[in-house]
Amino acid sequence: MAYAPMTARSRDEAHRTATPLELFFDLCFVVAVAQAGRQLVHALAEGHVGAGITGYLFVFFGLWWAWMNFTWFASAYDIDDVPYRVATLVQIAGVLVYSAGIPRAFNDNDWTVAVIGYVVMRLALTAQWLRAAAGETGAARRCALTYAAGLVLCQAGWVALLWAPEGSRRWLFLVLVAAELLVPVVAERRHQTNWHPHHIAERYGLFTVIVLGETIAASTVAVQSAIDEHEALDVLLPIAAGGLLLVFAAWWIYFAVPAHDRLGSNREAIPWGYGHYVIFAAAAAIGAGIEVVVEHAVGKAHISTLSANLSVSVPAATFLAFVWLLHSRHFKRGPAQQAVLPTAAAAILACAWTGTYAVLWAGLVAAAAVATGVTLVHRTRSEGVKRQEEVRS
Template sequence: MSGEPDITDELRQELRHRIRPMRGRNPRERGRTTTPLELLYDLTYVVAFAAASDLLAQQLSHGDIWPALGAYVFAVWAVSWAWLNFTWFASAYGNDDLLFRIATIVQMIGVIVLTYGLPVSFERAAHGESPNNMLMVIGYIIMRVPQILLWLRAAREDPSHRKNAYSYVLIISIAQVGWLLTAIVPLPVGVTVTALVVLALFEMIAPVVATRSYGYSPWNAGHLAERFALLTLITIGEVIAGTTAAVAALTQEAGWSPEAVLIASSGLVMAAAVWWTYFLVPSRLVLERRPERAFPWRYAHLALFGSIAAIGAGLHLTTIAMEHGGVSLLGIALALAVPLAITIVLIFLTWSVLLRSFDRTHLPLLLVTLAPLAAAVVVGAVTHPGEAVDLEQPGSLTTLSVVIGLVAAGAVIEVVGHELVGYGHTLRAWRAGAALQAGSVGAGPRLADGDGASGS
């Protein structure tokens, strides 16, 4: 014998995708990683976020600010919420068998169909109509109906979590009927938009209520932390794509210059700073020990995905301004500074939710970080107010570079500040929480048991 271990069983599990039992994964399994199927699924969201970002930039360039923002929020929520629900299920029951793979691929088709409906959504919003449309609804339903079937399967094959699974079946089914009705029933715009908000709130609140009544499904907190981090990286990719497009437009118009190098560097610095800041939040380490904190933590990400992708939209708007004009320097400054500021605040809130701590000593750092962003807006407001950016005008390229450079400086300050003081804040918050728990249960920090993750 060669002495090599027999890997027959591992090969059979890896290569034979017949029907397997869907009895739930181990919620306390350490070291669980994202599967190739999950990575393939995420690729469709690259397209969806890119489309939403581009359409937001185009509508902003036309001056349709509030309709564009409304359509963008609606689009990002629909895409992110469907992704979140699939990820939640896959973490609990993903067995990579034939049926699970087919259901996942069908959901990917739904993402693409919904993406085709985004231009109609933004156009309708620009004309004062509801951003919802039949193509988006069909795509969303294609994304969600396979989840209903998967939850029914989990209910049949995992008796210990049957009530929880049935609650998801009921919630998703009711929501899909509601979304369909908003697209086919002719109602005033205000009533339709109100119905969309109510449906979105129902989809987010109902699972929390059901979980409190019927317990948790066996999702893995560490696996969820990795999955959310990967989608965050996808949205950061929109910032890099926006930087590349802006610099390409600039160099085609005026050739390479110090300003072009500054804009390219600033865009990449923004992307790197958002990445750096996000991963200063110790999501996996904390969630593996406090999995019950995953619910509020995940909801904080819904807005975070949108704000990061909106930074990319700001860079796309810069590209439009350089190629076609029609956009003021103030508009560019706001399109870059506002989403970056929101992203920084949301990361801080995510940290606060995760550690269950609100560190007031972080507020001075937050103000220092926001100062360059505010300065960028001021520069945009006082430089040729009311006029569109014109690269032929002397000094225009320099002031544009100053605005982008100031926004990037705010991102750098956030990273430096976190590295200098954020580390200590996180340690203090964790120790304080551990001491509080020790005082209430008579024990030190421990790994949460199945009550926090599996509903057992």
């Protein structure tokens, strides 16, 4: 059976939306997100802050980078035929293997299973790029071949990492991360792939929603378990309420502006896409932090109240700050609107020093930031309408 060649889709394609296969892909990646969050909870609850954060950021990079590479490739070349679907399903299998290896990588610095899963994902994507190269000519073909070559070289580096001395693996990991990040920059220096701005913005938004949903699920399970085991509803209710307000506010703030309007070329899109590593990692870490606070409230976490509170306030503040940095600030009008999210991020961080009600205070600050932002935008629009009416009269 012959299949049509893989050629780039149009950047101007109307009604370009996420496919059911892409949504399935995202949901399977959340398994790995949940594993990373679970390991972060255990590390923070035991007071292993440095090792916990480092391990979390490392394992999160692998799953985020594989997700991101597939997303941008699919935006340009998704033809939804049988070979494309099979290659995508192989990548899903790879992330499930990667997920199974997260505990060993996190706790024992043993990356064997994680690297196997990662290589499976990347080799499937390499096959996709080679297929794209076969259907292209000129600069587009060279771009696709450069992607494939870069992927192969990086995967050889990850495999070699397994034989490196254990003490040097974390430093070599950073070198390989830098190499991975350079592949798109080098591949697209003379030819930009035909990724679709609206589709990319939607894909990132959907993954943000899924990660926030995982945060709610993890927090709910933690609160429920604590209630069942300790019957401490009066202590846990403020934590649950504050956590819910944080997640609601995070969703509202992220989707307050149309991100696709900023994605005109790689010059804007690459920093925006790369910066979402922090947004996604912070969103998932909010749920882990709430779990830590719950465990501290019932006496299961061996850390101080301040340390427990910081496990929520730091990722929540980071999320707000990076959403503002990557796209919200480009749509704000005037110093008052610009100041809302940075001020809220600083205030949420300060809430860590408010004791046992820190999560509730942080949630209230986030809710106030949403209310203030909505009010300022409405006021600006009303003033604009009023000025137009005065000009007409």
